[in-house]
Amino acid sequence: MAGPEIRMLGPFEVTLDGRPVALPGRKVRTLLALLALSAGRTVTFDSLARGLWGDDPPYRIRGTLQTYVGRLRRALGNDLIQTDVNGYRLGGPAWVDALDFLAHLDRAAQAEGRVRRDLLDSALLLWRGEPLGDAVAERLDERIRPDLVERYLTAYEQRADLDVEDPAARVSELQALVELYPLRETLWLRLLTALKRLGRPAEALNHYEVLRNQLSETLGASPSAELQDLQRELLVATREPPPGPTLHWTSPPPHAAASSPLPLASTAAEPEILTAPGVRPGVLGLTRFYGREGELSEVEGLLQDNRLVTITGPPGAGKTRLALELADHPDPGEARTALLGEVSEGRGVVGAVAAALGDADALEDTFVSTLGNQELLLVLDNCEHVLGAVSELAARILSECPGVRILATSRAPLGVPGEQLFRLPSLAIESASQLFVDRAGLIGAGAGLAEDDVRLICRRLDGLPLAIELIATWSGVLSLTEILRRLDDLLTAAGPSNDPAAMTSALDWSFRMLPPVAQQLYGRLSVFAGGFDLAAAEAVTQLGDDLLPALSTLIDHSLVVADREPCGGMRYRLLQPVRQYGESVLAADEITETATRDQHVAHFLDVARTRSAGLRGPDRSGHLIRLERESANLLAAANWARTRPNDLDLRLCTALAYFWEQRGRINGARARLEECLGRGTDDQRLRAVALACLGRLAWRQRDYGAARDAYERSLALFEEFGDDLERARGLRNLALVESTTGDTTKAVARCREGLALFRRHDDHRGRGSTLTVLGLAKYEDGDFDGGKEYYAEALRASRSCRSVALGVTARLGLAFAAAVTGDIGLHRAQLEVVVEDLRTSDGLVEDPEWLWAGASLASAEERIPATLRLAGAAEAMSRRGGRMPGVVTTFCETLVEKARASVGERAADRLMRDGATSAADDLMADALARPTPADRPLTRREREVADLTAQGQSNEQIAQALSISRRTVESHLEHIRRKLDLTTRYELIAWANGST
Numbered sequence: 001m002a003g004p005e006i007r008m009l010g011p012f013e014v015t016l017d018g019r020p021v022a023l024p025g026r027k028v029r030t031l032l033a034l035l036a037l038s039a040g041r042t043v044t045f046d047s048l049a050r051g052l053w054g055d056d057p058p059y060r061i062r063g064t065l066q067t068y069v070g071r072l073r074r075a076l077g078n079d080l081i082q083t084d085v086n087g088y089r090l091g092g093p094a095w096v097d098a099l100d101f102l103a104h105l106d107r108a109a110q111a112e113g114r115v116r117r118d119l120l121d122s123a124l125l126l127w128r129g130e131p132l133g134d135a136v137a138e139r140l141d142e143r144i145r146p147d148l149v150e151r152y153l154t155a156y157e158q159r160a161d162l163d164v165e166d167p168a169a170r171v172s173e174l175q176a177l178v179e180l181y182p183l184r185e186t187l188w189l190r191l192l193t194a195l196k197r198l199g200r201p202a203e204a205l206n207h208y209e210v211l212r213n214q215l216s217e218t219l220g221a222s223p224s225a226e227l228q229d230l231q232r233e234l235l236v237a238t239r240e241p242p243p244g245p246t247l248h249w250t251s252p253p254p255h256a257a258a259s260s261p262l263p264l265a266s267t268a269a270e271p272e273i274l275t276a277p278g279v280r281p282g283v284l285g286l287t288r289f290y291g292r293e294g295e296l297s298e299v300e301g302l303l304q305d306n307r308l309v310t311i312t313g314p315p316g317a318g319k320t321r322l323a324l325e326l327a328d329h330p331d332p333g334e335a336r337t338a339l340l341g342e343v344s345e346g347r348g349v350v351g352a353v354a355a356a357l358g359d360a361d362a363l364e365d366t367f368v369s370t371l372g373n374q375e376l377l378l379v380l381d382n383c384e385h386v387l388g389a390v391s392e393l394a395a396r397i398l399s400e401c402p403g404v405r406i407l408a409t410s411r412a413p414l415g416v417p418g419e420q421l422f423r424l425p426s427l428a429i430e431s432a433s434q435l436f437v438d439r440a441g442l443i444g445a446g447a448g449l450a451e452d453d454v455r456l457i458c459r460r461l462d463g464l465p466l467a468i469e470l471i472a473t474w475s476g477v478l479s480l481t482e483i484l485r486r487l488d489d490l491l492t493a494a495g496p497s498n499d500p501a502a503m504t505s506a507l508d509w510s511f512r513m514l515p516p517v518a519q520q521l522y523g524r525l526s527v528f529a530g531g532f533d534l535a536a537a538e539a540v541t542q543l544g545d546d547l548l549p550a551l552s553t554l555i556d557h558s559l560v561v562a563d564r565e566p567c568g569g570m571r572y573r574l575l576q577p578v579r580q581y582g583e584s585v586l587a588a589d590e591i592t593e594t595a596t597r598d599q600h601v602a603h604f605l606d607v608a609r610t611r612s613a614g615l616r617g618p619d620r621s622g623h624l625i626r627l628e629r630e631s632a633n634l635l636a637a638a639n640w641a642r643t644r645p646n647d648l649d650l651r652l653c654t655a656l657a658y659f660w661e662q663r664g665r666i667n668g669a670r671a672r673l674e675e676c677l678g679r680g681t682d683d684q685r686l687r688a689v690a691l692a693c694l695g696r697l698a699w700r701q702r703d704y705g706a707a708r709d710a711y712e713r714s715l716a717l718f719e720e721f722g723d724d725l726e727r728a729r730g731l732r733n734l735a736l737v738e739s740t741t742g743d744t745t746k747a748v749a750r751c752r753e754g755l756a757l758f759r760r761h762d763d764h765r766g767r768g769s770t771l772t773v774l775g776l777a778k779y780e781d782g783d784f785d786g787g788k789e790y791y792a793e794a795l796r797a798s799r800s801c802r803s804v805a806l807g808v809t810a811r812l813g814l815a816f817a818a819a820v821t822g823d824i825g826l827h828r829a830q831l832e833v834v835v836e837d838l839r840t841s842d843g844l845v846e847d848p849e850w851l852w853a854g855a856s857l858a859s860a861e862e863r864i865p866a867t868l869r870l871a872g873a874a875e876a877m878s879r880r881g882g883r884m885p886g887v888v889t890t891f892c893e894t895l896v897e898k899a900r901a902s903v904g905e906r907a908a909d910r911l912m913r914d915g916a917t918s919a920a921d922d923l924m925a926d927a928l929a930r931p932t933p934a935d936r937p938l939t940r941r942e943r944e945v946a947d948l949t950a951q952g953q954s955n956e957q958i959a960q961a962l963s964i965s966r967r968t969v970e971s972h973l974e975h976i977r978r979k980l981d982l983t984t985r986y987e988l989i990a991w992a993n994g995s996t
Helices: 026-037 045-053 061-076 097-110 112-125 136-163 171-180 185-197 199-220 225-238 255-260 293-305 319-329 348-356 366-370 383-402 427-443 451-460 465-476 480-485 486-490 500-513 518-526 534-541 546-558 574-589 590-615 620-629 631-642 648-662 665-680 684-700 703-722 724-740 743-761 764-780 783-801 805-821 824-840 842-848 849-862 864-879 886-905 905-916 920-928 940-950 954-960 967-980 985-995
Strands: 005-007 013-016 081-083 089-090 308-312 334-339 375-381 404-409 420-423 561-564 570-573
Touching: 005 026, 005 097, 005 375, 005 561, 026 045, 026 061, 026 089, 045 061, 045 089, 061 081, 097 112, 097 136, 097 967, 112 136, 136 171, 136 185, 171 480, 185 199, 185 225, 199 225, 199 631, 199 665, 293 308, 293 319, 293 404, 293 420, 293 518, 308 319, 319 334, 319 375, 319 404, 319 518, 348 366, 348 375, 366 383, 375 383, 383 404, 427 451, 427 465, 451 465, 465 684, 480 486, 500 574, 518 534, 518 546, 518 574, 518 590, 534 546, 534 570, 534 590, 546 631, 574 590, 590 620, 590 631, 590 648, 620 631, 620 648, 631 648, 648 665, 648 684, 665 684, 684 703, 684 724, 703 724, 724 743, 724 764, 743 764, 764 783, 764 805, 783 805, 805 824, 805 849, 805 886, 824 849, 824 920, 849 886, 849 920, 864 886, 864 905, 864 920, 864 967, 886 905, 940 954, 940 967, 940 985, 954 967, 967 985
Parallel strands: 308 404, 308 420, 334 375, 375 404
Antiparallel strands: 005 013, 081 089, 561 570
């Protein structure tokens, strides 16, 4: 029997004689991984213990190891793992992909030329994804994965450098890798260089800005000098007219189509689109029919009540396959199917139908007369290119043949009176995933496919059956990870057997069927990411009165999907493969593309301004939902604005700054604003507003020096303009910085000056927000009674201007005073209202102050686990850019230390980690939970039981030592576990050792 094969370079897998072996438990898999990485060498007991348990081993290390080794031997054979006086070793004939991978790389380092290339290729082929997956203990993963990933990335870069003359071969892979490893600058350098060589400098610049933001946000660093030099070269390149793209059309290109109308009937037949390999005209396919049971039943029901039903849907949706399934079980009577895809002209429709009825030479009058006495289902498939002839024939049959029902498939309606349309939706993800696996299985590649990867592929293909089947054929050639990296390219490429790109052919066919205005609209709509409404389409496409007829045509031809929103309005979208084709249509006309994308930016700049202003009003949630819904469009607009020579980018980023702040995207927002301001603008008012936004973001990051500088420069500009309200806001902003940094005297003076201006202009929101700063300044001075008065007045102002955000801030100020003075009832009352407001205005949850308010209430009520979970969440949010006044921070640090002391360091760390990863709803529940006996600190006797447990004593021994019954010991242990949120005796031992 051959030895096992152990694969770590991707999901952890073990096979024996070609069959997968299931290993029970993460610790057992971790033990095998530790031994496999040192195959042939003894791994000491201590090393294994550190790899399995770190600094928190079980009481009996060797006994536990022996148990795990026994499980491995039962699964893989007794001879595989050998015992040594000092430890264990993997002694049998095992193959380990990681060792083979490293050996190939070591040999490649000593080789040159083709030998080096082949060795690198052999090593890289072993890589299946992130090493080890989630199958092993986290501490092993942290030790081993970084080294393996580094070796892989270095090898990949070395191999990519050998393809320097063929940049297109690596672009898709590099794009996928920079998503996985966004801080590795050497990958970005190779990606940008490849894009530059391909004549795509604007795209390369977009990638550069993504990297710059990530480095700034994550590390506070800038790209390397080499990357900055490349950026300068790209900026020069974008000022030169780029070479036009080469498009391969089977009909006139889009810009030609607009001026040279196509003939009414195309002479080219539609490519045959089959939803399963092996399906032939009129014969049900041999492959399984997935995920359409509901649609099958619905269309059957429609045919019971309607004599003409037309199935419409986008190219590749599976219209033909659904119709064939229905034709296989007609009720009542029999079915005949006429496939019209091969018919090139309208006059060929009669012959095709006659042939389907059994006599290809029959005249129309003859077979209509024959049908007059029959009951059957007539299926007319692929009607869209001969709609006129099909409509005339269908109308005559329906009129003269009462027993005939017609089921048509078409990308557009027939337009016959009484026609019932059924728009075929995309497959649900579950069914789409089953389809992918089934079709991959036809070429022997269906086994062992990672479910998450399959689902992600199907999601990116928007559940289109044809696209899924086309991509599934690649699973015999590429791994799923590689397919994901190359997905867009594979959709338009010839298949593995060099078949034509069916998706592109199908969309070519649909495009040729469109009138010129609809062709123009199709290309222009491709600039939308994530959908659009009618107002957006009107603003961006600039087609005036032609828009609605053209949009209706695209919907009828199933190229645009129309969805009804809960509010009753309509929203439109292009499925991803359809949108990708539309982008190539638009790119064929550079002038139109530039104008359309500029209009897209202008429209969403207006959306950003309107909706961001609404975030401060009573309908905050509605505006927040709209901005979130348009987030993909806003990102696309921002990326395009970056490439433009005007200050569009600064205007858009300024408009979105408050939204980004509310969503916790503070680091990225600040980096974008600094970049835009660095490029300069002639609009000094825009500059003043942008500086105020920048100051706010810097303050949220606790960079008070930068905040003060930005606010002062903004205030100086507004004073030049003589703008009272903006000057009042500037005074309040500077007062906030000064109050936070301890200069409360100056803060109070600025607030009072600003209050006078706000009152003069009857600005309740400005007045209320300034009062909260005054209240904070008083708190910083220790005057809690005075501070409460200002916060109470701010609360009244929030009601006048109906500002949820201002009301939350005011109530949190009042709750803090209640916490300091020990008024638990008032504290809870204020926090309950705050939490209710947070649930309806979720953007506010990104402010850590409500978490500290919850932690302080939990502390006052001796709910220790909740205190630590909420404190952990607050600290995590603060690290992401949340703000905390100094007086609040000092108070909360004291209560956290008290809570930590009551449960011990290890338990406290675990609870705070839990809080940092908890959902907002769970944290809200923690904040308002009522105290129970389990929340109280350990009693003296419970502490004694915990200490004796940590010493390794059994329950019987503890009972004897404390002169209590064993049942009482067990009761104490249960209370301890509930109070400390522990589950096992090992955790209790670790807690007791860590807290002493």
